[in-house]
Amino acid sequence: MRTQPAQFAQPASPYATQQPLDVLVTGPVFFDLVFTGLPSGPVPGTEVWASGMGSAPGGIANLAVAASRLGLSTGLAGAFGDDAYADWLWTVLGKQEGVDLSASRRYRHWHTSVTVSLAMENDRAMISHGHPDPEPASALVSGARYAHAVVAELSAEGEPWWRDLAARGTLIFADVGWDPEGSWDPAWLDLLEGCHAFTPNEVEAMAYTRADSAVEAARALAERVPLAVVTRGADGAVAVDSASGEEVEVDPLQVEALDATGAGDVFGAALITGTINGWDLLRRLRFAVLCSALAVRQFGGSLAAPGWGDIADWWEATVAAARTGDRAARETAARYDFLDDALPGHPLARVRRADATMARLADVSTGEGPAPTVRSSM
Known part of the structure; x- marks a missing residue:
């Protein structure tokens, strides 16, 4: 809590x-x-993909x-x-x-x-x-x-x-x-x-x-x-x-x-x-x-x-690895055992990642109306 x-x-x-x-x-x-x-890194006269x-x-x-x-x-x-x-x-x-x-x-x-x-x-x-x-x-x-x-x-x-x-x-x-x-x-x-x-x-x-x-x-x-x-x-x-x-x-x-x-x-x-x-x-x-x-x-x-869902996924994988006897995972699980108390009560839904280009506004709009009217800059 x-x-x-x-x-x-x-x-x-x-x-x-x-x-x-x-x-x-x-x-x-x-x-x-x-x-x-x-x-x-890019240097003058070259193109890097x-x-x-x-x-x-x-x-x-x-x-x-x-x-x-x-x-x-x-x-x-x-x-x-x-x-x-x-x-x-x-x-x-x-x-x-x-x-x-x-x-x-x-x-x-x-x-x-x-x-x-x-x-x-x-x-x-x-x-x-x-x-x-x-x-x-x-x-x-x-x-x-x-x-x-x-x-x-x-x-x-x-x-x-x-x-x-x-x-x-x-x-x-x-x-x-x-x-x-x-x-x-x-x-x-x-x-x-x-x-x-x-x-x-x-x-x-x-x-x-x-x-x-x-x-x-x-x-x-x-x-x-x-x-x-x-x-x-x-x-x-x-x-x-x-x-x-x-x-x-x-x-x-x-x-x-x-x-x-x-x-x-x-x-x-x-x-x-x-x-x-x-x-x-x-x-x-x-x-x-x-x-x-x-x-x-x-x-x-x-x-x-990360959202809490990402944290929960990481914690589950770490605990599972620790139970197999993985020494590094056991040590990590011991350091982060407070997550057992921290995770309950948080929504574990997936979060959205970056797109290769700007997402269409319709993809993220919830129909709540337009942004506020802009005002002149100083």
């Missing part, structure tokens, strides 16, 4: 009459085009889809354009994936940002194009339903809008984007004031803290936030709880990785799920590693995120 920690008690707010969300995410939304099965491809919502939508598939009531406060990509994104997110878009807005004469992701060598390289959102996150969040947890991306532009929410009891899970200039200014970490957790990847964490290892980086970051989590890709993850002093390192699960696009966002969604369920730090981290491992076995970023 799911339990809610005391800190999630809803304070008085303008949204007290509305059912609160489990999590609200905010940030840029992208249309992702993912290529897999590349024999090598990929054996697979998929289209999917990207950017902050990765985390929104992953959270919704794990059963969290999820809202997205984001900017959408007035083009065909935006029509498709709005339909897939709101009607196929069940993400609450009431705090999102559409803008005229503003096009959807696009990312091409190239899955290679158990990682990915990306090419993106887009423009800053027409309005800051604070303008979108101001009209959102109350949420127990909020995902915010650190940005040097504007005031840290999440601090008012944190003061009212919302847990802020902070992330940070890639620094294309390579300066990795430690002053950015001052923005973490008021945040509950910070979840950078290993490269980002070590660059910002000037640490020599992920563990050292997590310890340094734990001086700024109650929970510091550093993801390490194929090497697992490490976390430090500054309140208790607990340090946890979790090994990766060995899977055949097809596409790492969005794996960090799936990790973050699973971490929030475990937090809302009141799990201890070790279980939260193991669950996050599991969900991201299941995601990289599929291609398509957000639409590779």
Whole structure:
């Protein structure tokens, strides 16, 4: 059964009459085009053919889809354009994936940002194009339903809008984007004031803290936030709880990785799920590693995120292998035995994967009417 920690008690707010969300995410939304099965990276003057491809919502939508598939009531406060990509994104997110878009807005004469992701060598390289959102996150969040947890991306532009929410009891899970200039200014970490957790990847964490290892980086970051989590890709993850002093390192699960696009966002969604369920730090981290491992076995970023049905299938196969005497499976089953209690009560329906091209809107439409009228961009 799911339990809610005391800190999630809803304070008085303008949204007290509305059912609160489990999590609200905010940030840029992208249309992702993912290529897999590349024999090598492209170089000038050549053409490389990929054996697979998929289209999917990207950017902050990765985390929104992953959270919704794990059963969290999820809202997205984001900017959408007035083009065909935006029509498709709005339909897939709101009607196929069940993400609450009431705090999102559409803008005229503003096009959807696009990312091409190239899955290679158990990682990915990306090419993106887009423009800053027409309005800051604070303008979108101001009209959102109350949420127990909020995902915010650190940005040097504007005031840290999440601090008012944190003061009212919302847990802020902070992330940070890639620094294309390579300066990795430690002053950015001052923005973490008021945040509950910070979840950078290993490269980002070590660059910002000037640490020599992920563990050292997590310890340094734990001086700024109650929970510091550093993801390490194929090497697992490490976390430090500054309140208790607990340090946890979790090994990766060995899977055949097809596409790492969005794996960090799936990790973050699973971490929030475990937090809302009141799990201890070790279980939260193991669950996050599991969900991201299941995601990289599929291609398509957000639409590779597992649902509870995928988790149940993996658990059943792992337990069956353990009963045959497989030593590795026995050890894995022992680490994840908490799934016996976590799985009951969750719908185990199949989730939709990325298509090679944009799905027809009719394939995901539920007949609930058109998207909201677009408004002029600023």
